[in-house]
Amino acid sequence: MSAETFRIGFVPLVDAALPILAHELGFAAAEGVRIELVRDVTWATVRDRLLYGHTDAAHLVAPLAIATALGRDRPAVALTVPFVLGLNGNAITFSTALGEACGLGESLGDPVVLGAALKEVAAQRLAAGRPLRFGVVHRYSSHNYMLRYWLAGVGIRPDADVAITVTSPTFAADALAAGEVDGICVGEPWNAIAVDRGVGRIALATAQIWRRGVEKVLALRSDTAAERPEALTALLRALHAAAEYFVRPDTAQDSAALLARPEYCDAPVEAILRAITDRIRVTPGSAPIAYPDFMFQYREAANFPWRSQAAWLYAQMVRWDGLRFSAADAATAQSVFRPDLYRAALAGSGAPLPNASSKLEGALDAPIGAGSTQGRLLLGQDRFFDGRAFDPDDIAGYLAQLP
Amino acid sequence: MRIAIIDTSTTRAAIISEGLRDAGLVDLVVIDPAGPLVAQVEASAPEVVLINLENPSRDLLEDFFAMSRALARPIAMFVDQSDAQTTMAAVDAGVSAYVVDGLAKQRIKPVLDLAIRRFQAFSRLQTELAEAKSALADRQTIDRAKAILMKRRGLDEPAAYALLRGHAMKSNRRIAEVAEAIVTSEALMGDLP
Numbered sequence: 001m002s003a004e005t006f007r008i009g010f011v012p013l014v015d016a017a018l019p020i021l022a023h024e025l026g027f028a029a030a031e032g033v034r035i036e037l038v039r040d041v042t043w044a045t046v047r048d049r050l051l052y053g054h055t056d057a058a059h060l061v062a063p064l065a066i067a068t069a070l071g072r073d074r075p076a077v078a079l080t081v082p083f084v085l086g087l088n089g090n091a092i093t094f095s096t097a098l099g100e101a102c103g104l105g106e107s108l109g110d111p112v113v114l115g116a117a118l119k120e121v122a123a124q125r126l127a128a129g130r131p132l133r134f135g136v137v138h139r140y141s142s143h144n145y146m147l148r149y150w151l152a153g154v155g156i157r158p159d160a161d162v163a164i165t166v167t168s169p170t171f172a173a174d175a176l177a178a179g180e181v182d183g184i185c186v187g188e189p190w191n192a193i194a195v196d197r198g199v200g201r202i203a204l205a206t207a208q209i210w211r212r213g214v215e216k217v218l219a220l221r222s223d224t225a226a227e228r229p230e231a232l233t234a235l236l237r238a239l240h241a242a243a244e245y246f247v248r249p250d251t252a253q254d255s256a257a258l259l260a261r262p263e264y265c266d267a268p269v270e271a272i273l274r275a276i277t278d279r280i281r282v283t284p285g286s287a288p289i290a291y292p293d294f295m296f297q298y299r300e301a302a303n304f305p306w307r308s309q310a311a312w313l314y315a316q317m318v319r320w321d322g323l324r325f326s327a328a329d330a331a332t333a334q335s336v337f338r339p340d341l342y343r344a345a346l347a348g349s350g351a352p353l354p355n356a357s358s359k360l361e362g363a364l365d366a367p368i369g370a371g372s373t374q375g376r377l378l379l380g381q382d383r384f385f386d387g388r389a390f391d392p393d394d395i396a397g398y399l400a401q402l403p
Numbered sequence: 404m405r406i407a408i409i410d411t412s413t414t415r416a417a418i419i420s421e422g423l424r425d426a427g428l429v430d431l432v433v434i435d436p437a438g439p440l441v442a443q444v445e446a447s448a449p450e451v452v453l454i455n456l457e458n459p460s461r462d463l464l465e466d467f468f469a470m471s472r473a474l475a476r477p478i479a480m481f482v483d484q485s486d487a488q489t490t491m492a493a494v495d496a497g498v499s500a501y502v503v504d505g506l507a508k509q510r511i512k513p514v515l516d517l518a519i520r521r522f523q524a525f526s527r528l529q530t531e532l533a534e535a536k537s538a539l540a541d542r543q544t545i546d547r548a549k550a551i552l553m554k555r556r557g558l559d560e561p562a563a564y565a566l567l568r569g570h571a572m573k574s575n576r577r578i579a580e581v582a583e584a585i586v587t588s589e590a591l592m593g594d595l596p
Contacts, residue, residue, distance in 0.1 A: 044461040044499075052494040073469055074480045139466045166466040168459045 005034040006235055008218075009046040010059035012039060012265045013169060014188040014275045015086040015216045015295065019059060020264055021255060022235075022242040030241070031234040039263065041170050043138045050221065051077050056228075057235070059085060060219040063140040063313045066333045068219075070314075072140070072321070078222035081310075082341035083236050084303045085216040088207040089275065089295030090143055091191040092150075093172075093200040098132070098182045099283075102203070106286055109203045111385040115154025122161050135167035135181040142215050143185040145316040146206045152403045153386045158320070176200045187215075188275035188295070189267045196271060198284045205280060207293045210362065212300075212382035214309035217337075225341065236345035243298040252276045293380070300379050301352050305337035308358040311392035315399055325396045334358075334392070343373070352377040361390040404510060405430040407449035409440070411458050415525045419453065422521045428514065441467045451511060452478065452501040453518050456494065468501055476503045481511060489515060496522040541579035548582035551589045 010016040022028045023035035038055050040046050043064055050058040051068070062081070069079045094102065102109070102117040118132075125132050136144040148158045158164050167175045172184040173194035184194065185206070194200040206213060218239065225232055245251055256273035259265050265272060274281060275295060279288035296302045314333035318325050339357040346353060352375030359370075362384040370377045384390075390398055406428060410416040416433050423431055432447040434440065440460050444452065444467065454461060468478040481500040483489050489512065493500060496519040502511055545567065552563040567585075571578045 040457070041459045042461040044465050045456050048456065048494055048499065052491050054494065073465065075482050075484055138462050139469055166463045168462055171459060 004032060004231055004234075005036060006057050006231070007036045007038055007055040008057045008059065009038045009040060009049050009055040011041065011043060011046060011169060012267070013059075013190075013216075014259060014265065014272055015089050015297075016059045016264070017246055017255060017259055017276075018085050018239045018242045018297065019057075019218070020259060021246055022238040024258055025242065025245065027241040027245070028235070028238040031238040033231055033234045033238060035235075035238075037263075041168055043141070050219065056224055057218055057220045059216055061138055061141040061143075062214050062217045062309070063142060063145060063317060064138060065217055065219040066310060066313050066336055067140040067317065069332055069336045070317075070329055072317070079336055080220050080222045080225040080338050080341070081217040081305050081336050082220070082225065082232065082338045082345070083218040083239055084214060084305050084309070085218055085239075085297075087215055087296035087302050088205070088210075088213050088293065089215055090146065090185060090187045090206040091202045091280065092134075092147060092183060092185045092204045092206065093176065093191045093194050094183045094203045095176055095179070095181075095200050096198075099201040099203065104201060104203055106283055107289060108205060108208065108280065108282060108291065111150060111204060111208050112154065114203060115150065115156070118151075119154055119156050119161075122156050126161055132162040132183070133181045134162060134164050135172055135175050135184040135186075136164060137167065137169045137172070137186050139166060140317070142213060142313070143187070143206070145313065145320070146209045146213060147185040148320055149316070150204070150209045150385065155403070173197055173199060189265060189271040192271035192274055192281060193267060195281055195284055196268070201283045202280055205291055205294050207291070207296075208385060210382075210384050211293060212296065212302075212361075212380070214306075214313065217305065225338075232341065233345040236342065237349060240303065240346055240349065240351055243303055246276075247298040249277070301354055301377055304342055304354055305339055306354075306357065306359055306361075307334040307337045307339065308361050308390070308392040310334045310337040311358070311395060312361055312390050315390070315395045318395075319399060319402060325399060330395055347374065351375060358392050361392070363389040404428065404451060404506075404514075405432065405447065405449045406451045406453065406514060407432045407434055407444055407447050409434045409436070409444070409452065409454040409458060409460070409464070411436055411455060412525075415455070415522070418525055419518055419521045422517050423514070426513070426517055440464065450503045450506055451481075451514055453514075454499050454501070455522075456497045456499050461499070464501070476505060478503050481515065483508060483512070486512075489519075492519050497526070498522045541577075541582075544579055544586055545582040548585040551585055551593075 008019045028035045046058050049055045065079050065081050068077055101121045122132050151158050169186045169190045172186045172190050175181045176184055176194050177199040191202050256269045259272050260269040274288050278292055278294040279290050281288040310333050314330050343353050353373045355371035355373055364382045367378050367380045370379045408416050408419055420431050434443045471477045478501050481502045498518050500515050549563040567578055567581055571581045
């Protein structure tokens with residue numbers, strides 16, 4: 001394998017867009033790197049191919065990168081995340097029956113109002129001995145943590161009041177159709193497909209739970225990142241160029257057509273286009289609703305790997321795996337995210353480079369200018385639905401005040 | 404030692420079972436890919452689980468194993484750190500193994516080695532089968548092209564074949580490709596004078 005090639009593993013999802021576009025549209029070639037894409041339908045296999053050298057990098061759910069570095073479920077392997085492939089872009093889809101039981105109308109729900117309605121339904125189902133079941137794409141996924149954050153925040157105890165199970169994104173609509181689950185929290189286009197098939201309705205976008213939630217990342221084995229710094233720099237510049245292109249309104253149709261191809265998402269162009277253009281069809285046949293921050297691939301330095309994002313994910317891992325907070329593990333988790341590599345790769349480009357490597361998460365009510373060493377950086381509203389903020393320097397304190 | 408086999412290919416599952424049985428490992432459970440996965444695995448209480456790498460249920464299975472941490476004998480992915488080659492060979496062959504806590508490594512290694520060999524043998528068989536199928540298809544196309552040439556140009560069979568072969572050599576293509584082109588054009592334009 002030549003030094004300039006990166007084999008990149010991915011799961012067929014809209015947010016695998018950046019490596020796919022970088023490969024297909026020549027952004028990688030322009031930087032002197034070659035990308036080979038390796039498609040798999042489970043995160044376990046994307047991870048295994050990365051760890052055992054079938055791939056050099058991977059499109060990965062962010063918490064799985066941290067779980068792998070911490071040695072959850074298997075011996076620890078040091079991973080490096082130099083680039084975030086996107087924020088949010090997921091949704092919670094209810095079965096038609098659950099949507100009706102919760103009184104959902106023709107629009108997205110309100111997290112608090114819907115939460116109260118869901119709490120009643122969950123209690124009834126629990127009392128009837130048939131607790132509600134939700135499917136998420138992986139135990140270590142932002143989907144799992146977003147869903148749990150919301151449920152716990154509205155007084156529904158995950159694992160006690162409702163069951164949470166795992167379902168592969170490509171099969172999530174099937175699980176909903178078969179009645180195996182009452183709701184799913186997955187990435188696009190799989191919510192759109194569930195709606196278009198008439199088996200569910202979108203209840204919430206995960207951006208309504210956390211307005212700027214970290215989603216997929218580009219992960220490499222740390223030894224690969226250390227051995228190939230120049231090639232990695234070229235790859236990051238290519239991904240950045242792809243991101244800039246991807247968010248241009250005039251490119252959406254072409255990007256959707258590309259991502260829809262059988263070797264990528266193998267899904268209808270229209271469903272993908274809706275996700276890219278931040279439009280959500282909530283119920284079958286209805287007109288899509290515009291939700292401006294549905295998926296976030298470029299603006300506000302969205303690709304910058306904030307160490308505070310890794311810290312938040314670690315906090316959720318402690319919370320839901322029943323771990324004891326460990327300062328050493330928190331440091332390991334945060335060290336997976338490498339803002340230094342991002343800055344080094346994009347120095348001299350047009351990308352705004354934040355001064356800080358960590359920030360208070362969920363503290364902004366309105367857009368604010370932030371310190372940058374290069375370019376002008378504006379950070380937007382990034383609230384959690386319950387108004388709580390996360391201070392990465394006080395994870396233990398944060399955990400203590402969570403429900 | 405009870406071994407559960409989870410495979411999207413029932414043929415490969417049978418090939419692996421046979422191999423394990425021949426090696427004296429007879430306590431086998433082949434999980435029905437159409438049935439509920441977790442319930443079947445839970446009911447069979449295996450000590451070793453073999454699953455194909457491309458199985459769409461791997462994330463679900465790992466979630467189930469992660470929850471087994473609370474049990475007396477949790478199940479985890481088998482990663483032999485003293486012999487990374489074995490784990491890597493398994494991934495290369497397309498199989499992944501999970502074992503209960505406390506199972507001695509020397510008991511797992513032969514199972515995994517056997518599974519790796521059987522997975523490799525299955526891939527070889529598939530490749531050979533695909534090649535045989537494509538050779539047969541080529542043969543049929545060439546026969547049809549020859550028949551077209553014989554009819555259209557009034558040639559005998561050796562002459563028709565020589566014409567095909569000569570054209571393939573000149574145009575640096577496979578005989579089957581030239582034959583394919585003739586069959587296609589006959590299908591589209593054969594009725595024209």
